[in-house]
Amino acid sequence: MDKALEGVKILDLSRVQAGPSCTQLLGFLGADVIKVEDTGGGDRTRWEMAHNEHDSVYFTIFNNNKRAITLNLKDDRGRAMLADLVKWADIVLENYSKGVMERLGIGYEWLKSLKPDIIYASIKGFGNWGDWSEFKSFETAAQATGGLMSANGSPDGPPKGVSIGAGDSGTGLHMAIAVLAALRQRDKSGEGQMVEVSMQDGITNLMRISLIKPLSVGEVNTAWGRVPNVFRCAPGGDDDYVMIHTRGDLWITALAVMGKEAMFEDERYMTDELRGERADEVREIIEEWTMQRTKYEAFEALAAAGVWCGAVLTPVEVINNEHLKQREMIVTVKDDYRGDYRMIGSPVKMEKSPVTVTQAPRYSEHTDEILKSMLGVSEDELVELRSDGVII
C-alpha cells in the first residue's frame, strides 16, 4: 500500500528538534527523508544526553524514518554533491540561524537556480525578517518571548517554562502544515516557494487562549487558574493526582458521580466564579471522594459519566500506558545496531497510510549508499572524499 507522502523527497539540513520533529512526522507519512549532517559529529543530539556509547535517545526520538549522510558544506565538493541532491528533492528544510545558508553559499536563490520549483522550508527563532530576526533561539527562549513562561508562572512567583516542546516540536508541526500546503500549491501552480515558521510566532499561535484577555480587556488571564482542577488521590503519593474539569455543568455531573446530589442546589458553589473564590472548599469536597480512590479509578468513573478529566500520569507511566500501546503511540523499533528499543509512535493515524517506525540512522550510515546510487560516486572517489574530510 502506498503511503500518503510516498514519492515526496525531503533534503533535511535541520538539527536538534524543531526541524527534525517536522521531517520525522513527514517520514512517518511516507516521505523519503535524507538528513544531511556536518562532518564534525553531526546533529549534537547524537551525543547530548547519551545514556550509552550509542546515539542518544535525544537523537533517536526525533530521527526515525530517515536516512543519514554527511557532507562538509564548507568544501566545494560537499556543496557540489548537495547541489545534486537538491535537484533530486522536492523540499529543502533547515533550521540554522539566520545567514548560515547564505554564508555556506546554499541560500534560496542558489536552491532555486538548481531546482526552480523547490520548496524551501526555513525555521528560525524569530523569523527571517523583523527586529529580532538576527537572534538565535531554542525552546525556552521561544517560550519566554511568546508569552508562555509569564502566563505559566504563578501570580506570586517567577515566570516558569513548560516541559513539552511547545517551541521546538510546536514549530515542527506548524512547518509540516506549511510544507504540505506548499506541495499542494505546487501541484496546482507548478511553482515552488519559500515557507517559513518562526519559533516565537509558533508559540504566539499556541497561546491564543491566554491572549483572549489581553486582546479583549487588556488584562492578563488570571481567571483560568482559579478554579482548582487537580486533586489528590489514594494512596496519597507524590504522583497520585487526577485532573477534573469542574467548570459549568460538569460540576453537577461530577457531584452526581461522587454521590453528592445534596450539593446540587448549594448556592455557595453555584458558579465557576464562586467555586474559584472558594477554591479550598471545592478541593476539600472533591478530595473527600478522590482520596478514597486511585487516580485511575477516579478518572475512569468520572470519564465514563461524561466528566472531562484525566489521571495525572508521570512520564514513566505514559510509556507503560496500555491505552497508548493499543494506539501504537509506544512502539518497539527493530534496530540491528543499537538493539531494539521503545519509541514514540505517530500521533497521526491514517487508514491508508499506516506507520511503521523504523530505526533512526547511525551517523553517516547512508553516505556511501546515497552517493553511489544517486550521484554515481565511485569507490575510489569515496575514499578520496573521506580522506579529505568531505564525508565521514
Ligand SMILES: CC(C)(COP(=O)(O)OP(=O)(O)OC[C@H]1O[C@@H](n2cnc3c(N)ncnc32)[C@H](O)[C@@H]1OP(=O)(O)O)[C@@H](O)C(=O)NCCC(=O)NCCS
Ligand atoms: C539552534 C541554534 C541556536 C544553534 O546555533 P549554532 O550552534 O550557533 O548554529 P548556527 O545555526 O548558528 O550555525 C551552524 C554552523 O554550522 C555550520 N554547518 C552546519 N552544517 C554544516 C555542514 N554540513 N557542513 C559544514 N558546516 C556546517 C554552519 O555553516 C554554521 O557555521 P558558521 O557559523 O561558521 O556559518 C541556531 O541554529 C538557531 O537559532 N536556529 C534557528 C532556531 C532553531 O531551530 N532553534 C533550535 C530549535 S531545536
